[in-house]
Amino acid sequence: MKLTQQKYDEDKFEFTLQNDNNMTVKLLNYGATLEKILLPNSKGKLENIILSLEKPSDYDKERNYLGGSVGRVIGRIKDGLWQESNKKVNRFVLNENNKTHSHGGYEGIDTQIFSFQTQSNDDSCSVIFHLIDPNGHNNYPGNLDLTITYTLDNTDTLAYEVSASSDQTTLCNIANHVYFALDGPNTSIESNQLKINADNFLPLDKDHLPFGKENSVENSVFDFKKFAQIGATINSNDPQIKQEGGLNHPFILNGDPIAAELKSSDKTKCLKMTTTNPSIVAYTGNHFNHTNFTKNIGKYGGIALEAQYPPTNDIRLLDIVLTPDEQYYAKTTWNFTF
Template sequence: MNIQVNKYAYKDEHDYCEIELSNDNGMKVDLLNYGATLEKVLVPTSNGLRNVIMSLDQPADYSKERNFLGGTIGRIVGRVRDGLWQSGPKIVHLPQNDGKNHIHGGTGLDTEVYSFKTVIRNDSVQAIFSLFDADQSNAYPGNLLMTVKYTLDNDNRILYEINAIADDVTIFNPTNHVYFRLDGQNRSVADTKLKLDSDYYLPLDKESLPFTGRYSVNETPFDFRQAKKIGAALRSTDPQILAEKGLNHPFMLNGNEMAAQLTASDNLVTMKMATKSPCIVVYTGNHFNNTGITSNIGQYDGVTLEAQFPPVTGHDLSAITLLPNEKFNTWTSWQFVF
C-alpha cells in the first residue's frame, strides 16, 4: 500500500494537490483536494493499466470550468423545484441556477478546496478531506462541517464516506458524481452492461423532476434487474428516454447488498457497487458534446450511478433535513474485479 501527494498549483492561499492511493494489486486511485474529487481509477488488465472513469486531461483543468466529474456534490445533489424548501412555516429560497430550479448546491461543494490528511495501514490507504461551509453559503442555513473519506483496500474496493454536522436546521443530500467508463477512454458506454437492484424508477417531467410517483420497471427500458447493455435503453423510443436524450432517472433500491453492477464490453473489468442510500440516479452523460473543458468527452461516454435520497415533486424536503448537531453519515463502495 502506498500514498503519493503532488502539489500542482497554488492560488487564493490554497495548495491544489493530487493524491495517489495504490494497493498491492497494482490498482491506483487519483484524488484531488479540489472538490474532494475522484479523478482517476486505474486498474491493471491484460492490456495494461486502464482508467475506468471519465477524467479531464490534467488536474488543473478541474477548477477551470465546473464539470462534476468525480466531484463531491453538495450540499444537495439534483434539483429542487423553484429553488424552494419549506421547513414548517419557513420557506428558504435557494439559488435558481437551472432555469427556475436549484441544482447541485448552487456553486457547490465540488468547487471548494478541501484540507486533507492521509493514512497508511497494512491493508488499506486513506485520504480524508475536510471542509467548513459557512451559514448562508448558497443560501443554505447553518454552519456545516463535513469530512469526505476515500479508502482503497487490497480487495480492490474504494469506500467513499461522508460525515457532517451542522449548527442549524438545514438540508443535506451529497453524493459523488463519478462517471464510469469501464472500457477505458474513447469508448461509449452503450455496450457496457448494467445491472440494478431496483423494481421501480421515477418518471420525470419536462424540468427533469419527478411528478407522478414510482413506476414499475417491468416491461420497460428501465428494467435492469438482469444485466443488459445500456445501449438497449438509449435506443428506446420510450417518451421518457427521448425527452431526456438518454437515462437521467432515479431508481429506488430494494436494499440488497449489491445495489448495481457494471461490466465492460470486453469483460475485462467489472464494478460492483454497494451503498447506504435508498436510491441511485442513473445518468448517461447526455449533455456532453466534446466542447469546453470536457472537449475529450462526448455524449454517452460515461454513466453516473449517483447514490442519494431521491428528488421529490414539491417543496417538502424533510427526508434530507438535518437537525442541529445531528450526525450525518452516508457511504458508497465500488469494488473492481479485473
C-alpha cells in the same frame, strides 16, 4: 499500499493511492474529487476507467462535476424552494434554466478547496477531506461541518464515506458524481451491461424533476434487475428516454446488498457497488459533446451512478433535512474485478 501527494497549485493537491494489485486511484482536494481510477489490463498497463479531464488544473476552470463531491444537495430543488416545517420558505438560487436550484448552487461543495489528512497501513490507505461550509453560503442555513473519506484496500474496493453535522437545521444530500467508462477513454457505454437492484424508478418532468408516483420497472426499458445492455435502453423510443436524451432517472433500491453492477463490453472488467443510500440516479452523460475542457468526452461516454436520497417535488424535502442533533452519514463502495 502506497500513498503519495503532489502540489499542483497554491493550495491544491493531487493524491495517488495504489494497492498491492496495482489498482491506482487519484484524488484532488479541489471538490474532494475522484479524478482517476486506473486498473491494470492483461498486459499490466494501467487504464483509466472513469471520465477525467486532461490534467488536475483543469478542474477549476469549468464546472463539469466529473468525480466531484456534489452538494449540499445533489440534483435539483423545484423552484429553488424549501419549507422547513411551518416556518418561512427558504429560497435558493435558480442556477439551472432559471427554474431549478441544481447541484448546490453556483459554488457547491464540488468547487471548494478541502483541507486533508492521509492514513495508510499494510491493507488500506485513505485520504480524509474536511470542509466547513459556512452559514449562508449558497443560501443554505447553518455551518456545515463536512468530512469526506476515500479508502482504497487490497480487495480492489474504493470506499467513499460522507459525514456531516450542522449547527442549524439545513439540507444535506451529498453524492459523488463519478462517471464510469469501463471500456476506457473515448468509448461509449452503450455496449456495457448494467444491473440495478431496483423494482421502481421515478419518471421526470421537462425540468428533470420527479412527478407523480414511482413506476415499476417491469416490462419497461428501465428494467435492470437482470444485466441489460445500456444501449438498448438509451436508444429506445420510450418517451422518458427521448425527453432526457438517455437515462437521467432515480432508481429506488430494493435493499439487495449489491445496489448495482456494471460490466465492460468484453466482460473483463466488472464493478459492484454498494450504498447506504436509498436510491441511485443513473445518468448516461447525455449532454457531453466534445466541447471546451471536456473535448475528450462525447455523448454516452460514461455513466454516473449517483447514490443519494431521490429528488422530490415536495417543498418540504423531508428526507434530506439535517437538524443540529443529527449526524449525516452515507457510505458507497465500488469493488472492481479486472
